[in-house]
Amino acid sequence: MFLKVSYLIIVLLSLLASGRSFLEHDSWITIDLHHSLSSSRPEHFSHRGNISIPSLNSGLSTVVQNPLTDSELESVKILAKQNGFYRLRATVIYPNGSSQRFLTSSKACSLLLAQFNDVLWISLDPNGYVTGITAAQDPAPQSTECSAEDLQQINEKNFSSDVIIRHAELAPVPDTGSFIQKFEREREARERGEVRDNRGFFAKYWMYIVPVVLLVFISGATNQDAAK
C-alpha cells in the first residue's frame, strides 16, 4: 500500500517537474501581421492579416488573413528567384494596450513550395509575454531551390497558417525526495529481511556451478587418460 502511494507521489512529482508549465494568470493577445514582399524596398511592409488568441493557456486562435494580389504573388516569385527572404513583421498587442514588434523571416522559395502553408510559433516567457515569433514551413525534402517551372505552377494566393504557442517550462530541482524514499524503502526491506533476489538461477549460483563443471571436465579428462 505504502509502495503504491509513494509511486503515485513520484509519478505526480515527475509530471509536475517535466510537464508543461502554464501561466499563473491567463491573458489574451492579438497579433497584427505585415509582410515585406519587395526585394527592392525591404523597408516597405504591407498588411497580411491578424491573429487573436483569446486564451494563452488554451492556445486556441483565430487567424484572419488577406489573400495575396496578383502583383504581390509576382513579387514573392521574384524574391524566390533571387533566393531572398520573405520577412514578416508581427505586432503583438497586450490587454493593457502596449505593443511590441517582432520580425521573422523565411526563404520566399520554401514559402512558395509549401503553397503558403506556414506555422507561426509564438514563444512566451514565464509571465506570458511574447519573446519571439517564428514563421516556419514544413521542410520540403525534395528541393530547396526554386526553378522557374516550379514557380510557374504555383497559383495559390491564400495563406493558411497554424498558430502554436510555446510556453516556458519549469526547470527541474534536484530530486532529493524520491532518492531518500527509495533509500528508505530499501533499508526497510533489508531490515525486514525480504530482499527478494530476483536474479536468474544461473546468475545467482554461478560461483558454485562453474567449479563443479570444471571439476567434471578435469576428472573426465583424467579418466580418458586412464582409459587409454
Added chain:
Amino acid sequence: MACRQSSAGTLICLSLLLLLLLSTCSGLYEDQIKKFDWRSVHLGALKQVHVDLNHFQPRVLLSTHEQVVASLCPKTGEIIWRQVLEQKPRGDIKLLQVSGFADDSSDTAAAPMGSHLGFDMLTVQGHAPALVRGWNTNIGTIEWEWSIMPLHTERAQDAVWFYSNSVLYHVVPVWRSHIEVTAYFATSGHTTGSTSKIMAAWIKPESCLLSGTFYVCLDGKQLISLDLVAKSTQVIATPLGAEPSSKIQSLPGLNGLLIVDKKLISVNKDQAVCSELTSASYLVGSFNLRKVLAYADLVDGVLKINAVYVDNCTPVPELQQSVAFAEDFGTPSLRSFDCKAKRNGDGKNCLFIFATSAESIVAVQQGRVRWAREESLANVIDTQFIDLPLADTEGTLENEMKGKAVDAHSLNSDIASAFMRRITTQALQMKSLFLHVIGLGPPPTDTQKAGLVRDSFGLHKMLVLLTRSGKIFGVDNIAGKHHWKLYLPNVAGFENAEQMRLIVQRSSKHFPLQPLCAIVAKSAVNSNGVLFRFNPITGRAAESGLLQLDYQIKQLALLPETEEDFVKGILILDGTNRVHVEPKHATPLAHGMYLYTANVKTAELEGYFVKYAGGELSCLPIWNVRLGGHNSEQQIIKVASKNPIEHVHSQGRVLGDRSVLYKYINPNLVAFVTQAPDAAHKSVLNLYLIDVVSGSVIFSMTHRKVRPPLHIVHSENWLAYSYFNDKVRRTEITTIELYEGNAQANNSVWSSLQAPSMPLVERQSYIIPTIVEAMRETITERGITNKHVLIGTASGGIVEMPWHLLDPRRPISSTTQGREEGAIPYIPELPLPTENYINYNQTVARLRNIYTAPSGLESTCLVVATGLDLFVTRVSPSKTFDLLKEDFDYILISIVLVVLTSGSLIVRHLASRKLLKQAWK
C-alpha cells in the same frame, strides 16, 4: 560481500562500483607532479609598494589592485609570501602603511625600524566595514585586526585614510558639504575623540585627493586645500598658472606636495619645493640619511633616473642613471626606492621599483633592469593555443606535397615531370642534410633556436595570452617560458562588458605562410575599433600591424578561409549597422553570412543577413527576439555558444532496446540566460535556447528563487550550468540534453531554416557541494574522446567531472533499461573525489576562466586555467588510449621479440634436423 554488511546499502555500493568502473580519470602519480603542468603565481597591478633594504631581512612589501598583499625578494623579485584577500569592494586595499614609512615628515627619513609603533605593516581595506589589519611582514600573517562600520555606508565609499604619528585618520568627504575626520589609535581602534566635521562646500568628486595630511581639491585655476590635523581649520588657496590638462596627483612622502602637469606644487607653507623640475613621475626617499626627490622619465626607450636633495634642490650624482627600457613594459612610474645604508653610499646599492602601464613591476639597480614581474597575467581575458611551425626538413617535404597537389590539378600528373621533381627535391633534401651534418647548413631560425618546433603529438604549442591591460604574451605551454611580449597601449574592452578578442586568422597548417592572429579591441582614445595583427610564433606585427578603424565595433564574426592566402576574414558590424570585412579582399566571402546582436540591458536580440551584391556589402535585419519581459526588467547575464572548432563524432545514443536516439546537433544554437528580481519568487532566472540564424526560440525554461553567479558550458547537444539556489542556499547544476528523436531529419548538412523545430529535451538538476567559479568542457581533435566538464571551484581547484555523472538521463529508479544504456542511477549530489582535481595542490587563486584546446593526440586536451594565477596542464578524459605509458618497457619488449624470433628460427632448424633423422630411421 562487504557491501551487504555495510549500512550504506546496496544501492550506494552498486553506484559506487559503477562509478569506479566508469570514472575514467584517475589522479596523477606522485612522480608525475609538475611533469605535465606548470603554474605561475601573480599579484596583480601594483598599488602601493615599499622597498626596505635595511631591514634584517631585505624585502619589498606591496599591495595590488587585485587585493593582494605580498612580500618580494629584492634581489630576484620572487614572492616570499603572498596573501590573497577578500574580493572587491570588501577587500579593496585603501592604505598600506609600513612602520617607519609615514607620510609625516617627522618619521620618514631614517626612522627607527622595529615595532615600537605596535605594528610592522598595517592595511586598511573596504569601506563598510573598514578592516584594519596589522601584519607580521616576515611570514605574512595577520597579527591583529579591528574594524569600523561607518554610519553612512554610501558616503564611506569615497573615504580615504592616512596615518600620522600612531594615529590613523578616517576622512569621509560629503560632497559639496563637509569633511568628517575621525582619528583612531592605529593598533587598537579606539577613537581619540569625537568625529570632527569641517565645513568645506568646495569639495567635489573626481577633483579631490589627499596629500599627506592635506585634503586638496582642484577648482578651476586654483588648488584649495586644508590641513586635516592642524589645530585651526584654515583653508588655503594656491593659484595655478593655468588649468591643468591632466589629473592632479599627490606625492607620497612629502606633506602637502602635489604633482600638477609634471610640475611640483606645494600647498604646505612649511614644505619647500623644487618647482623647476619637470618629470613624469616623482618619488621621495632617503639617501645617505638625507631626503631626496627622485624622478624618472622615459626618453626614446631609455629610462633616465635623476635625483635632487629636497632641502636645497641640488642634484644627487650617485643616483643618476639611465637604463634601456623595453617597449613592452609601457610607460613607467617610479613607485619606491631604497638604498643600502651601511656601504659608503655610492648609490650602487639603490633599488628602484617601477610600476608600468602594462602592469609590470620593474626593479632597476646599477643602470640595468634587475628583475621584472609581468603582473598583467593576473588578468588574462583570452587565450589561444597555436601549433608550432614545422621543422625545416618536414617543411620542404610539405612543400613538395603541395607542389604535387597543384600539379595534379594543372598538368594532369605528367609522370616524367613528377618523377624529376621528386628526384630533385630528394637530392636537395640530401644536400641540406649533408650540409647540416658538416655544419654548413642555413642557420636555424630564431624560433628553431628557441626550441619552437612542432613535436610529433602536437602537445607542444605556443600559448598566446591576451591580458586586460593590452599586453600579449607568447608562452611555451610545456616549459612556461615567455617567448615574446607585445604591448598595445590605448586599447580597451567593448561595451556590454565585452572583452577584447584574440582571433586566429590563419593557423600553422599553411606552410610556408606564417600563422596570423588578430586582436580586436576598442580604442581608449575615441572608442572606435582597433585591429592588431601579428605572427603568434615570433610575436612580430604582421600585415601592417595596428589598424585604426574609423567605426565602432558592435559585433564580429569570422569568415571562411580565402583561397589565395588562407586568411579568415573578420566580419564586423559597426555601430550604425553597416558591415565591413577586414582584410578587404575577403569581402565576397561574407555573402550569405548571418549575424546576431544581443543588447544586455534590454535583453533584445536582432538577427541580420549579410548580402554581397555589386561589390557592396549590405545587411538586412531578419529577426528579433525580446527576452526582456514586458518592462525589460530581465537582463541577459550570460550568452553561451558552442566552440566553433568542435567535432561531434557520435551522432546518436544507443538505448537499452538497441534503437538509436539521435542528437540534436545545431551549430547555430546559442543559450541566453536572463535574470530579474521577481515579486513572487524573489529572483527568476530564465534560460533560452535560440537558433541565431532563424531566430526561433527552440526551448525556454525558468528557475525560481535562483540567482547568479551563473556559469555555463554549451557543447554538442548538451548544456550544463551552475547557479545559486536562494531557497535552499546551495549551488546546483542543471543539465540539458537535446535529441531529435528516433529519426534524423538531415544527417549530412544542417540548415537552421529547415530544421526540426522541436527537439526532445532531457533535463535534470544536481547539487554540487562547492562554489563554482568557472566551467569548461574538454575538447579533442576529432571528438571521439569522452567529454568531461572542468569545474573550477572557489578554493582554486579544478575538478574533472565526467559527463556520465551530469547526464540528465540518469534514471531515478534503477531500471534495466538505464543499466543497459550505461547510465548511472540518479544521486542528487555530485561526487567531488580528490583524485579528480586536476591541479592537485596547485590551487589557482581567484580562478576566473578555464580554456581548453585540442592537441594533436585525440586522447589529450590542453587546458589553461586563468585567474590571479595561471595554470597550464593537459587532461585525457578517456585516458591516453593512443599513447604508450611513459614507463613502457621498450627493452623488455625488444628482448622478448628477439628471443622469440631467434628461438623460433633455432627450433625450426632443430625440427627439420629431427625430421631428417626420423626419415633415415
